[in-house]
Amino acid sequence: MYRRNTIVVQIEIRGRKKIMRLLFVTSGSDTYSNLDPNIVNGFKEIERLKRVEPFHFFYSMLSKNDDVQYQIKQNKPDVVLVLKRQLPADWIQSFNKHRIPIGLWVVDDPYLIKKHVLRGYHYDFILTQEINAPAFYEKRGMRAFYLPLAVNTSTYFPQEVESDYQSDICFVGSGMANRIRLLHQLGNCFVHETIRIIGRWWEPLQNQLGRNHFILNKPISAEEASKYYNGAKIVLNMHRNPYDSKHNPSRIQAATPNNRTFDIAACSAFQLTSYRKAISDFYQKDEIIEYQSVDDLVKKVEYYLVQSHERREIAKRAYKRTMNAHTYSVRLTDLIHLLKTKRLLS
Template sequence: MSNNFVLPTPPLPLTPAEEEKLRGRLTGFKTGYDEGYLRGRLAILHGRPEEPLPVRDIHVMYVASGKGYPYSPLDEAAVAALQKLTTRVTVTDVRQNLVELAGADHPDLVIVLDGMDLPLEQINVLRGSGIRTAIWLTDDPYYTDFTLKIVLHYDYVFTLERNCIDFYKGLGCQQVHYLPFGVHREHYHPTTTRSPIQRDISFIGSAYWNRVNFFREILPDLMQYNTVINGIWWDRLPEAPQYGERIEIGKWMSPQETALAYSGSKIVINLHRSHIDEDVNNNSLGIKAVSPNPRTFEIAASGTLQLCDARDDMGNFYKPGEEIETFASPKEMMDKIRFYLTHEEERQEIVLRAYERTLKEHTYTKRLNQLLTIIYG
C-alpha cells in the first residue's frame, strides 16, 4: 500500500526560522493526509455488509448474567447476533424464574452467559423437560474454582480459554467447545472522519498487578509520547500522580468511549491479565491462559495498530507481524512503539489487514453461528 504523498520542494533560500516553520507546515500536511487516507480506506471496509448467514427456525431463550456493566455490553452483542440467526429470541436474566418462563414460552434452547448467580436447580429442571441448555463462560480461567461447580449441569459448555477444554472434559462434561468472544460492530468500529481524540498510545484496562509491574519498568519512556492510560485501580501505580489526567483512576469506560479512544490512537497496547493473581483470581489449579482476550478483537475492530503481549493461541486469530504486533518484554514493546510511530505506512498496512480479518471472522454473529452449528449441525 502507498498513499503517494510527496512533500513539495520549498523555494530557496530560506532563513533557519523560515525553514523550521515550513518544515512544521509540511509535516502537518503529511500527517493530515496520512490520517485521511487511512480513515478513507477504513470507511470503505466498514461500509461492506456482513456475510449473510442462515436463519434457524428455533426459539432461543437468552439468560443474561444480571451483573450489569461490564457484562451488559456482552449481552447486547449476543442478543443482536441471535436475533439475526434465529426466528425468535426471548431475553431474560438470572434473577427471573426460568422454569416458569420456559413453561410459558417453550424455547428450544437456553443459552446462559456467565451463569455464576443462576440457581442450578432451574437448569436441571429445564434439561429434564427436554430443553437444550448451553453456558458461555466469560472469565476463564480466572474463576475456575467456581465454574467447576456449575458446568456439569449443562448440555453444552463454551469457554473462551483453550486450556479449559480438557479441564472441563476431565470433570465429566461431554460437550465442551472453544468459543472466544468477538466484536459487536455497533459498539466497536473506526472513526471514519477526523477523530476528536488524538493520541500516540493508549492503554485501557484495570490495573492488575502484572500490568502495574510491567508499566513501572518503562513508564518514563512510555510517557514521553502522547500516552494515556484509563481504567480502575491505577492508584496502585505510585508514579500515577506525576502524570495527572494522563493516567485516569477509577473509571469504567463504555464500549463507545473505548472505541473512540482506540480509533484516535496510533497504537493501542493490549496487556492480558495474569492467570496468577491471589488478590482477584480464583484459579487454585493455576490453569494458564493462552487465548486472546475480548479486547484483542475490539481493538482490531476500531481501526488502530495493536501491540499485544504474545499468547500461544494468538496466531489462530491474527498473523503476528501482518495483522497484529506482539511483544515478550517491556523493551521489545518500546522498540516496536518507536518503530511504528516513525513508519506510518507500515502501521497502516497492519491496521487495514487486521480490520478486514476482524470483519470476516471475528464478529459476534460469526461466533453465535458457530455455537448454533455445534448444537444443531
C-alpha cells in the first residue's frame, strides 16, 4: 500500500511543449477502494499501452514545505492534483507563488460535499466523481470538473473460488440504514437461499436472518471482495442514500454509479443494482440490470436465480464493456485530456 507519500507523474509529450508534468499527491489513506495504488497502476497501464506519449513516475515523501519546494524546483510540475487531502496553507501558497494550478480530487460526492466546498476554496479547481456536483461548486465560484471512478483489473477479475466465498446472493459494503432495511426484507423472502453479507455495521441484522444467511461483520480487502463477487450468483449493488449524511444539506442527488458497479462487472459477475440516473452513460440495459423498489428487486432475484444462462450472458456483456471503457488506464487518459482541454496543462 502507498501511505502518506507523494507520487510525481512526469508525462513527456512530443509536440509544441516537449515535457508536460503532473504532480499527484496521494490521499495517504488505506481504504476499501484502494484509490492510491489503483491510480498508480492506472498510470503504469497507460505507459505500457502507450495511451499517452512516454511518461515516468517519480516517488517522493511530501511531509513538509521543504519537500514541496524540492518538487517544484526538481520536477517543475505544470499542475498539481491532490487526492482527498487538505494541504497546509503554506504548501498551497508555494504552488501559487510559482503559478502552478492545484486541484482537489474528491471521490465521495454528494455525501461529503459540504466539507469539500470548504476545502475547495483553497484550490484552483475541484475534480469530482459525481456528475451533479460541478454545477454546485460553480455556483460558489469554483472551477469543477467531472471524472467518474473506474476499476483496477489486477484486483477485480474472473476467478474460481472456494465454497466459503460462494452464495446465491451477496452484498459487500457497510450496513447503512437503507441497506439494512432492504436486506432484512430480502432475507425474509429468500429463506432457503444462501445469502452472504460482508462489511461493517451489520449488528442490527445479526440475529434477524435465517440459518442459510451469513454475516461477516468486518471490513475486508479488495482482493477478498473480488472473491465474494466471483462466488455469487447475484451480487447486489445497493447505492448509498445521498441524504444519509449531514454533509449534504443542499440535498444534491447522486446520479453517477459507484465504483462497486465497475468492480463487480470486472469479475464477470452478475449484479442487480439500485437505480442511478447516469448509469446509462456507462452500460446498456442488457449489461447491467437495475431495480426500482424492494418488490422489483425480489421479482428480479427470483427470476435471475433460475435463469442462469441469461444471467451469465448479461454478466459477460458488462465485463466486456468494463474492460473496454471503465478501467483506470482509460479514465486517467481521459483525465490528461481533460486537464489539457481546460488549459490546466500547456
